[in-house]
Amino acid sequence: MSAVIDHGHTDHAHGPAKGLMRWVLTTNHKDIGTMYLWFSFAMFLLGGSMAMVIRAELFQPGLQIVQPEFFNQMTTMHGLIMVFGAVMPAFVGLANWMIPLMIGAPDMALPRMNNFSFWLLPAAFGMLVSTLFSEGGGPNFGWTFYAPLSTTYAPESVTFFIFAVHLMGISSIMGAINVVATILNLRAPGMTLMKMPLFVWTWLITAFLLIAVMPVLAGCVTMMLMDIHFGTSFFSAAGGGDPVLFQHVFWFFGHPEVYIMILPAFGAVSSIIPAFARKPLFGYTSMVYATASIAFLSFIVWAHHMFTVGIPLTGELFFMYATMLIAVPTGVKVFNWVSTMWQGSMTFEAPMLFAVAFVILFTIGGFSGLMLAIAPADFQYHDTYFVVAHFHYVLVPGAIFGIFASAYYWLPKWTGHMYDETLAKLHFWMSFIGMNLAFFPMHFVGLAGMPRRIPDYNLQFADFNMVSSVGAFTFGATQFLFLFIVIKCIRGGKPAPAKPWDGAEGLEWTVPSPAPYHTFSTPPDVK
Amino acid sequence: MAQGMSTRQLIQRLLLLVLVMFGFGFALVPIYEVMCQAFGINGKTAGAYQGEQTVDEARQVRVQFLATNAADMVWEFQPLADEVAVHPGAVSEMRFVAFNPTDKPMTAQAIPSVAPSKAAAFFHKTECFCFTQQVLQPGERIEMPVRFIVDRDLPADVRHLTLAYTLFDITARKPPVPVAGR
């Protein structure tokens, strides 16, 4: 019953320690995975409530609810919390729970470090969120924190922001090292690399991306810190530095970061679609290679976020072509998923619904991404709501739907109960409608010329913004339904068999549901 | 078990990779500097002139001068002329006037930038007030020279160059020494 989070109450399972200290000191991958998942959900609601403030202010033109200064803090915090607090920890949580189960390992390779990397996160986000209440306000320079707005012109709280980013970075790096060590060294006998489930593969690649770019982000904020407090001029033109350099360093981290948030979802969906199509995944090998090429390409496309800063023509062309190339491996993935469904024997339970929506909506986000890659056209899209629509299409139905799909898919394994399918379907449809209502109109206002990160707008954008806000409120409110479904599932429900999905494949379904506190103490035999 | 190396070795390598990438973040600074110099990214001007020291009389290029103050900079700052016509290969000079209207000594730093960026790599300054910081006493007015050569290899389609300076107040960072002059 390791997924139960009733602090301090007794627990009938044998194995874990009793009481609160179980959670504080645990080195069990399932406990830590559970904590990651709950933490990420809490951050999802917090970041989401900030999105609600933003959408409420944008419901109508004019300034009604918040002042521009606070609005900027909301957009900044929404971005930071969703990226670093909701999506990334959710995937680390899934990795903690599922990777040992999928590769037949007894636990993660470095259990004590695992505990530490989790507990850094509440500290980091506690500090980050507390800056909102400081004099001068919290970070207000956007989640991309471009210098000099985030250095010379930043509120005092920027120092705490930098420290929080350092903590998150350390946490992610330790998490990633743990994942790599687990996957490379703890696989059960016979589990060769090319037999690993795709979720494990995509996480292995993600972990390498994290190890490669989180230190660059750390370097970036360290340079900011030195500029602010120690009189250096990395990013300050006045001292011979260069504000554009900041953007290069940031996006060198930032673009791989985007894939860090989507690759694990690719992996999860690649397990879920075959399970519900009752047909093996089409093109396993090409999926692995496609993931690796996406990861590689992510290192050479960063300047497509900076087409308007005045890069020389040749640079602009290079980054345009490189970016367009990403469409190829991504296309391969989409075609593989569709072919997996083709001539299957499909049923549409909640995980499958979310996975299918993932494929469709992520592809739409991919199309707008392709459009954004075309440099001359990007001059018209850049920093408008079209970009906001684009990245919400790849992140909400991409990362978030991927997480929902995974959660429904593995909830029976975690809790030992089946979730309420009717409510879950309701959750899906409400999320699906709300999400499209919220983000689809943003394409139109963006193309009509509405810049992003503005608290007020011209009347021509009013109707679509109102629709967006209604959609956002729907989507936001629906997530409480998810909370209810999960709690209901933990507390009871139809007992789940070891393998609740008849088409599912993988070692995780060979252990009973709920998964015992200790699994695979003796490694299983993999054919 | 696919046992390539022990967990300990693996972690050591991964940590090394982390350190290398952290260093790489900082290494991007000089790398970027070199790239800028080489390709004129962001209007960073080229280094010393190494081309042929002969003047291309047949060709004329307009060089335009801009002087901009950062928002909190109170000095008066402008070029003596808006633009000059120069021959590639020839050394030209332009003087900028700076005046400190306040009652305090102040330090300033001028930051140059050349447009179009593809021409920046062909613009060489042999002497420039932007190489050093300027200290002006209260009410002091000076003329500051910049000497430059436009490269003979300047792409043929560039007939028009802009040299822009932005003047920043760095008094807080580099307090002026109470002795007048530099």
Next chain:
Amino acid sequence: MSPGATEVSRSVFDLHMTIFWICVVIGVVVFGVMFWSMLIHRRASGQQPAHFHESTTVEILWTIVPLVILVVMAIPATKTLIDIYDTSESELDIQITGYQWKWHYKYLGQDVEFFSNLATPSAQIHNKTAKDEHYLLEVDQPLVIPVGTKVRFLVTAADVIHSWWVPALAVKKDAIPGFVNESWTRIDTPGIYRGQCTELCGKDHGFMPVVVEVKSKEDFSKWLAERKQAALAEKELTSKVWTLDELVARGEKAYQTNCASCHQPTGEGLPPMFPPLKGSKIATGPAAGHIGIVVNGKAGTAMAAFGKQLSEVDIAAIITYERNAWGNKVGDMVTPKDIVAFKKAQE
């Protein structure tokens, strides 16, 4: 997106529509197959799953075909991009400088320069009066350029990064402090084109619109001459004898344009970043200190040196207004001559 008003903006628009339709076609095909499969290949309709799981031919095919499509897209994109980068042979050069939160335009070699501020009244923003059609897209002084002329923009910034964007021209260039970026346009038809700052630049990022007014070549020359005249007339105002009421009236207007976004129309500011003026030591203390901070700014804060940005008349009017508004009752008056004298004294 609209085709816009220039050759470049039209080719960008065509490019946009081309890629859009290519995406639509790919989408229809892929989603078509997918939906077909979802409708037919269900367990509910008794479908037995097939077992195929790879096909090298198909996989190679769907790697090559997208590549070809990408090349087809890249060709027109490259052409347009090369066009956009060709800033040579301009007939008029304008320096655009981004400030928090306004634009400054300087006609190079013409001795004409001015700031362009948001002109939408704050009553509209705060929902006290009905909003105009051009709500938030109206400025006090638009950038005026002649029709059919290649105009080169030199874009830079004085504080943080801004970005100058007019959709109808398909020109978007980041304004970066310390660096100058280039862009150009040639507009075919006279008219008024509107845009906004598109790089987050702080509190009033949403309130610094761009308005470009395109006039015929004759009207433009006339306008330019008038501007030069007006600048002279402004200088004469400096020596005019002002009354307190006149100065306060002018000062109120100038305050709303230049000061109210930080210090607020009520003079209460937004502490701690933007201190209140109502009852402040500076605004009710000796005039010299008040003039000093407005003219020279305050280093290390957001308070800019307005001595460089505004005329002596406006500075005098604003200071007089601040000393006699919102219950500040100093009762004295600072004249344009005082400002001139102050600046002289600094020399």
